[in-house]
Amino acid sequence: MQVFHPSTNTISRVSIFGAVFFIAGLLWLLNAFHRSSYYTEVGVPIDQPIPFSHKHHVQGIGIDCRYCHSSVEFSSFAGMPATETCMSCHSQIWADSPMLEPVRASFRTGEPIQWIRVHDLPGFVYFDHSIHVNKGIGCASCHGRVDLMPLMWKVNTLHMEWCLECHREPQRFVRPREEVFNMSWQPPADQAALGEKLVREYKIRKLTDCSSCHR
Amino acid sequence: MVKQRRSIVVPASLCVALLAACRQDMHDQPKYKPLTASDFFTDGMASRGAVDGTIARGQLADDSRMFEGRAGNDPIAAFPFKVTKADAERGRQRYDIYCAPCHGALGDGRGMVVERGFRQPPSYHIDRLREAPVGHYFDVITNGFGAMPSYASRVPVRDRWAIVAYVRALQLSQNARVQDLTPEDRQKLGVVE
Numbered sequence: 001m002q003v004f005h006p007s008t009n010t011i012s013r014v015s016i017f018g019a020v021f022f023i024a025g026l027l028w029l030l031n032a033f034h035r036s037s038y039y040t041e042v043g044v045p046i047d048q049p050i051p052f053s054h055k056h057h058v059q060g061i062g063i064d065c066r067y068c069h070s071s072v073e074f075s076s077f078a079g080m081p082a083t084e085t086c087m088s089c090h091s092q093i094w095a096d097s098p099m100l101e102p103v104r105a106s107f108r109t110g111e112p113i114q115w116i117r118v119h120d121l122p123g124f125v126y127f128d129h130s131i132h133v134n135k136g137i138g139c140a141s142c143h144g145r146v147d148l149m150p151l152m153w154k155v156n157t158l159h160m161e162w163c164l165e166c167h168r169e170p171q172r173f174v175r176p177r178e179e180v181f182n183m184s185w186q187p188p189a190d191q192a193a194l195g196e197k198l199v200r201e202y203k204i205r206k207l208t209d210c211s212s213c214h215r
Numbered sequence: 216m217v218k219q220r221r222s223i224v225v226p227a228s229l230c231v232a233l234l235a236a237c238r239q240d241m242h243d244q245p246k247y248k249p250l251t252a253s254d255f256f257t258d259g260m261a262s263r264g265a266v267d268g269t270i271a272r273g274q275l276a277d278d279s280r281m282f283e284g285r286a287g288n289d290p291i292a293a294f295p296f297k298v299t300k301a302d303a304e305r306g307r308q309r310y311d312i313y314c315a316p317c318h319g320a321l322g323d324g325r326g327m328v329v330e331r332g333f334r335q336p337p338s339y340h341i342d343r344l345r346e347a348p349v350g351h352y353f354d355v356i357t358n359g360f361g362a363m364p365s366y367a368s369r370v371p372v373r374d375r376w377a378i379v380a381y382v383r384a385l386q387l388s389q390n391a392r393v394q395d396l397t398p399e400d401r402q403k404l405g406v407v408e
Contacts, residue, residue, distance in 0.1 A: 061327045064312040070369040077249040088364050089316075092333050112260065114252065123244030 035157070045151035046118050049102050058147035058183065065139055065146075065181050076128040080115060083107045118152050119143070126215050135202050136174045137166070140183050147183040163213065170204045171195030177202075282372055283354065290350025298380045306381030309374045313366055322385040334362045339382055340389045352379040 037043050057063050066072060071079035083106040094100055106113045121127055133139075139146065144155030156162055166173045174195050179185045188194060198204070207213075247253060247261035256263070265271055276282035280295040311320065319326040322339035329335045337344060356375045359365040370378065393406055 061316065061331070063316055063327075066312045067316065067369075080250055082368065084364055085369070089328050089333060091364075092362060093328065093331055112250075122242040123246060124241050 035159075040154070040157045040159070041118075042154050042157055045149075045153045046116050048116055048152070049113055050099065051151060053150045054146045054152060055148055055150045072129045073133055074130050076130065078129045083113060118154055119158060121158060125213050127213070133180055134177070135170075135204050136177050136180060136198055137170075138175050138180045138182070138185060140185070141166070141173050141175075145183060164208065167208050167212070168206060170206065171199045174198045174202070174204060276372075280350075283357070284350035284352075285354070286350075290348045290354060292348040292350065294349055294376060294380065296376070298376070302377045303380045303384050305374065306377035306379070307384070309370060310378050310381045310385075313370055314378060317363070321389070322382060336361075336363065339386050345386050345390070349376075349379050349383070352382055 068081035069078040253261040317326040324336045
């Protein structure tokens with residue numbers, strides 16, 4: 001007497017074979033999820049306590065990044081503006097706007113405004129704004145055209161492979177120091193030559209050791 | 216059928232094991248990044264100010280000329296250090312960042328923020344301000360004046376003096392005589408001698 005139907009042979013073969021694809025598919029799914037904007041938040045505007053528009057302040061008024069992010073040139077942290085910085089202008093401009101009530105409330109009480117961090121690096125990554133800015137890496141190289149963003153979002157994943165893209169070949173991305181805060185700077189046609197020259201001039205090293213960032 | 220079920224159970228449990236390994240402990244370490252919230256300190260802030268009565272290294276402000284722009288109660292008329300062209304250029308950069316939004320790139324008090332309705336500051340080119348001593352400008356940047364708040368937390372002392380030097384350069388630029396220029400600059404302007 002035969003216990004199994006002859007078709008069981010086929011089923012077992014197909015299912016063993018299928019399992020390979022099933023596992024591979026799951027891994028692919030996991031990877032796709034990790035890269036999706038659902039997980040990375042790339043291109044997703046982040047809700048903030050006040051709908052602050054960089055587009056209005058930077059492109060419209062022409063305020064330099066450093067007016068608010070004033071420690072970017074000498075500190076690891078670019079700096080977030082104190083409420084007093086907002087009130088430099090908003091004590092008189094839009095002074096009754098209900099949208100800005102959280103700013104005024106913060107100014108009255110001394111309670112800081114709780115902005116939501118848009119670029120949140122993992123705790124195991126050491127990052128320093130000042131060295132990047134001082135070696136000719138523009139704000140827009142990592143943060144994108146913030147001057148055109150009505151609300152803030154990320155344009156890059158901040159994944160390690162993205163960091164390494166530049167750390168392996170800084171000459172492709174470096175720009176003259178005086179253009180670092182120029183949001184609309186475009187690499188010239190001879191970026192290859194300019195990049196090589198700036199890498200030498202600014203003594204830029206290709207830091208791809210693990211311990212450059214994981215320390 | 217048992218065989219087939221096992222073929223699903225094995226990869227499925229493998230996936231569960233994989234996902235279970237996805238903990239975020241390393242990602243979200245129990246450490247403070249600048250300006251994060253803290254439930255340890257009563258004010259809720261992780262970043263702490265200096266303790267009262269202490270001075271951070273390199274921040275001892277023991278020279279009133281340098282750090283307040285004053286000698287006794289009077290604003291000083293001369294810079295507390297020798298100003299170089301590099302200082303003035305640094306001043307121009309800092310002026311364009313922190314001052315130009317209101318005071319305008321020319322120093323005429325017609326910056327973009329003023330165009331949008333902020334009270335107009337006086338032009339640097341009026342007699343009263345052209346005659347004001349440098350210490351006055353330093354004091355205004357440090358402590359604010361009228362509608363202008365203090366910029367002390369954003370502009371370090373040396374940069375404040377650099378800005379003052381640049382304000383002087385702006386004043387000169389609006390009141391210079393052709394005779395004061397070098398022959399090259401005169402040529403650039405197309406002045407016929």
